[in-house]
Amino acid sequence: MEALVEPVTAWYGHAARDLPWRRPDCTPWGVLVSEVMLQQTPVVRVEPVWREWTARWPRPADLAAAPTSDVLRAWGRLGYPRRALRLADCARALVERHDGQVPADEEHLRALPGVGEYTAAAVRAFAFGRRSVVVDTNVRRVQARAVTGVALPAPSYTAAERALAVSLTPSGDADAARWAAASMELGALVCTARVPRCGVCPVRDRCAWRAAGFPPDEHAARRRTQAWHGTDRQVRGRVMAALRSADGPVPRALLADAGPEAQLDRCLAGLIEDGLAETDEAGRYLLPA
Numbered sequence: 001m002e003a004l005v006e007p008v009t010a011w012y013g014h015a016a017r018d019l020p021w022r023r024p025d026c027t028p029w030g031v032l033v034s035e036v037m038l039q040q041t042p043v044v045r046v047e048p049v050w051r052e053w054t055a056r057w058p059r060p061a062d063l064a065a066a067p068t069s070d071v072l073r074a075w076g077r078l079g080y081p082r083r084a085l086r087l088a089d090c091a092r093a094l095v096e097r098h099d100g101q102v103p104a105d106e107e108h109l110r111a112l113p114g115v116g117e118y119t120a121a122a123v124r125a126f127a128f129g130r131r132s133v134v135v136d137t138n139v140r141r142v143q144a145r146a147v148t149g150v151a152l153p154a155p156s157y158t159a160a161e162r163a164l165a166v167s168l169t170p171s172g173d174a175d176a177a178r179w180a181a182a183s184m185e186l187g188a189l190v191c192t193a194r195v196p197r198c199g200v201c202p203v204r205d206r207c208a209w210r211a212a213g214f215p216p217d218e219h220a221a222r223r224r225t226q227a228w229h230g231t232d233r234q235v236r237g238r239v240m241a242a243l244r245s246a247d248g249p250v251p252r253a254l255l256a257d258a259g260p261e262a263q264l265d266r267c268l269a270g271l272i273e274d275g276l277a278e279t280d281e282a283g284r285y286l287l288p289a
């Protein structure tokens, strides 16, 4: 397995992007915020929002005290805005349980709102330099191709993949943390989903998928393509954009362009249930205070 780790971490040394949450002066809180934002949103969209967010709320206590409407406005167009609510819940939990600090151990991290296995592992590695097994979609793809020899991993994360990830992770803290960052970066920049750049890949000479002649994806029929146009997600996004940009409560009639009536009703009810919107006494819609 070292055959993979050494060239990928060496490549990372000169190819890594200079991202603000990777700098030595970034706090564990800044790393945690970046990991939550990056879960479903590309780096290019996250970076400006992360900068604004961490300048405005540099410590968990700052975010914990912020009005929900400010938090949702600052989240902007990152998508999946329930993540913003969970980050605010997480900030309050850090204040209540950990004196406003981000803990380094996995058990306490996993107990925080919105922090699952991936985020806890990433924070341990990137904020504290500890050994942890960090597996995101990029790492899964690199493993599947370079080691297993298939085009893409199975639609759901398997025990075999986890075992492989554990076996690939170096034993020392610093080496493991570097491998985590490097393997994610390789998947993000070189071993990309659609058109891998094998010509510049540091493991092209030992890649199992390449050696096998790039056999096609055996799970292609089971993969869902995420349609966007006409979905509830799109309608919810339009409503949230209208509420974020409004100076005050928005009458239902001014949201009519967001989608067909029945779908709009469903989406408005869902946003209220998720804590992302409220109605006032006149039945107008607004962000929660």
Ligand code: SF4
Pocket (backbone or CB within 6 Å): 142, 145, 146, 190, 191, 192, 196, 197, 198, 199, 201, 202, 203, 204, 205, 207, 208, 209, 210
């Ligand atoms: S050689 Fe190509 S397919 Fe194999 S790991 Fe590198 S970029 Fe991915």
